[in-house]
Amino acid sequence: MAAYHRPDTLQGALDVLAERPVTIAAGCTDLFPATQGRTLTGPVLDITGIPALRGVTREEGAYRIGAATSWTDVIRAELPPAFDMLKQAAREVGSVQIQNSGTVAGNICNASPAADGMPCLAALDAQVEIATTKNTRTLPLLHFVNGPRRTALEPGELVTAILIPEAATRGTSRFLKLGARKYLVISVAMVAVRLDIDGGTVQDAALSVGACSAVATRLTDLEATLTGQPAEALADRITDAAVAAALSPIDDIRADGPYRAHAAAELLRRAVDDLTQPARAAA
Incomplete structure (x- = not known):
């Protein structure tokens, strides 16, 4: 390996x-398998030694997930129920060692079509913060991952954080995925759903699907259909045809598009x- 850098400041990394x-x-849980060798070829910039990039914090108008924040950090963080889907995904990313x-x-950044975090973050309207030595910019997550x-x-750019706007942290959420087994498997399909229900009526809905398209997909038309509807029998409005029309699902060795x-x-x-049970029980 030609050079290995592990700075302890963001400025050092940007330099x-x-x-x-x-x-x-x-973390290297994706990088090492892709390398197909016993060592990484250099030069390498390891950002896990930068304390300022680790942890989940609340700022004015947003939650900030630093770029060096592990899945275990997310699981342990005190967060609103809207983040439950991200915590559920974190527990299924792989073994505890991988989560750590x-x-x-x-x-x-690995940009796998089956990345567990993508549908959850998409349903949280995530923004990606990107920095250089000269400036900082943000992009919507689904514009950042483009294939x-x-x-x-x-x-010269480095992802420094994932930002979740306060407005997207209302309601409760759920993550589900389908694979040959529960852990250590590439999913056939995965979904993340966030619902804000008040007085038995859906005030806001966010539905996202991963592992079915080149990039995780928000089902905006279906979200609009569910918003304003009573919580009872809400799932009946989610038809196979509506989901298929939004996805253009891919074929591969794990499953074909229609499945x-x-x-x-x-x-x-x-x-x-799952999410509407409390509202139905209270009705």
């Missing part, structure tokens, strides 16, 4: 990036049913 291209490491090492930001293994990162569309619709119905 390294400004000097020359490097491989950015933030892998980072939420690394998960999105399989592709992101909008430019040379994925049906699986995603069924997972969405189950998630919505």
Whole structure:
């Protein structure tokens, strides 16, 4: 390995990036398997030694998930119920060792179509904060990840945080996924649902599907259909046809497109049913 950098400040990391291209490491649970070797080829910039990039904090108008925040950090954080889906996804990312090492930001930067964090963060209207030595910019998550293994990162840029706007933290949430087994598997389909229900009526709905398209997809038309509706029988409004039309599901060795569309619709119905039980019971 030609060079290994592990700065303890963000400025130090940005200075390294400004000097020359490097491989950015933030947990390496995706990076090492992709390397197919015993060591990483250099130069490498490891950001896990920067305390300012780790942890979940609340700022004015948003929650901030630092770029070095692990899945275990998310599980342990005190967060509103709207984040429950992200915590549920974190518990299924892999083994405890992977949850301890892998980072939420690394998960999105890897840009796998089956990244567990993507549908949850999409349903939270996540923004990605990106920095260089000269400036900082933010992008909506679904503009940041723009294809399989592709992101909008430019040379010299570093993801510093994932930002969740306060407005997207209302309500309760649920994450479900389908695979050959529960852990250590690439999903056939996964869904994240956030519902804000008041007085038995849906005030806001966010539905997202992962592992069915090149990038996780928000089902905005279906969200609009559910908003303003009574919580009773809400799942019945989620039809296979509506979900399939929104997804353009992919075919691969794990499943074909029609099966994925049906699986995603069924997972969405189950998630919505779970979330509306308290409202139905109170009716």
